[in-house]
Amino acid sequence: TQLLEQSPQFLSIQEGENLTVYCNSSSVFSSLQWYRQEPGEGPVLLVTVVTGGEVKKLKRLTFQFGDARKDSSLHITAAQPGDTGLYLCAGASGGSYIPTFGRGTSLIVHP
Amino acid sequence: DTGVSQDPRHKITKRGQNVTFRCDPISEHNRLYWYRQTLGQGPEFLTYFQNEAQLEKSRLLSDRFSAERPKGSFSTLEIQRTEQGDSAMYLCASSLGPQPQHFGDGTRLSIL
Numbered sequence A: 001t002q003l004l005e006q007s008p009q010f011l012s013i014q015e016g017e018n019l020t021v022y023c024n025s026s027s028v029f030s031s032l033q034w035y036r037q038e039p040g041e042g043p044v045l046l047v048t049v050v051t052g053g054e055v056k057k058l059k060r061l062t063f064q065f066g067d068a069r070k071d072s073s074l075h076i077t078a079a080q081p082g083d084t085g086l087y088l089c090a091g092a093s094g095g096s097y098i099p100t101f102g103r104g105t106s107l108i109v110h111p
Numbered sequence B: 001d002t003g004v005s006q007d008p009r010h011k012i013t014k015r016g017q018n019v020t021f022r023c024d025p026i027s028e029h030n031r032l033y034w035y036r037q038t039l040g041q042g043p044e045f046l047t048y049f050q051n052e053a054q055l056e057k058s059r060l061l062s063d064r065f066s067a068e069r070p071k072g073s074f075s076t077l078e079i080q081r082t083e084q085g086d087s088a089m090y091l092c093a094s095s096l097g098p099q100p101q102h103f104g105d106g107t108r109l110s111i112l
Helices: none
Strands: A005-007 A010-014 A019-024 A029-037 A044-049 A055-058 A061-065 A071-076 A085-093 A105-110 B005-007 B010-013 B019-024 B031-037 B044-050 B053-057 B065-068 B075-079 B088-095 B107-111
Touching: A005 A085, A010 A019, A019 A085, A019 A105, A029 A071, A044 A055, A044 A061, A071 A085, B005 B088, B010 B019, B019 B088, B019 B107, B031 B075, B044 B065, B044 B075, B075 B088
Parallel strands: A010 A105, B010 B107
Antiparallel strands: A005 A019, A019 A071, A029 A044, A029 A085, A055 A061, A061 A071, A085 A105, B005 B019, B019 B075, B031 B044, B031 B088, B044 B053, B065 B075, B088 B107
8 A cells, every 4th residue: 555654734923924745655646646635625736746746736735746656745935824734645556547646745834 | 615524523332332523525525534542643645435436444444443425425433332542523524526635623532
């Protein structure tokens, strides 16, 4: 069973700071997704990456897929309180199309 | 804009009772997923439908769990003889593509 390790588990920063969170696995992924989840709500899909080395940008968020398609990172520039939430990565591998989720990084951005 | 709808949002029941949850996916989405999420964890896959066919089930889905999607539209997830360990958020997602795109806000189950 593939295992996605997300780090750090918790992150508490001040508004305006930059941050990077990581998603790592020993498995090769056919695709990898990043979601953001707020308390009491379902995850919201932010991005899907499929090509090794791919970089996607969504406003202040930059997503990178590792060259070997085993890892990914999410970088947030000038974080805002509205970025607060649980950031989850999920990936499918081994011929399965069902993504497995990591435990997430819980981000708090203080005003 | 109608997203994925789940009902009820909260369910409190005594151990040993049966519960049923409903998920209404986005209307044109043929793929439907059920996940379970406990505090401090990411969602864990339970089962997956493409149209009305249940194509994959997790080992987490014991024989007390059953899911249906009779007409390829809404889906139900039933848990029989509930146990304390069933307390969790049950999430439904739907998509056109191979990854769950849109999640509902879940049904939070609490077992007394």
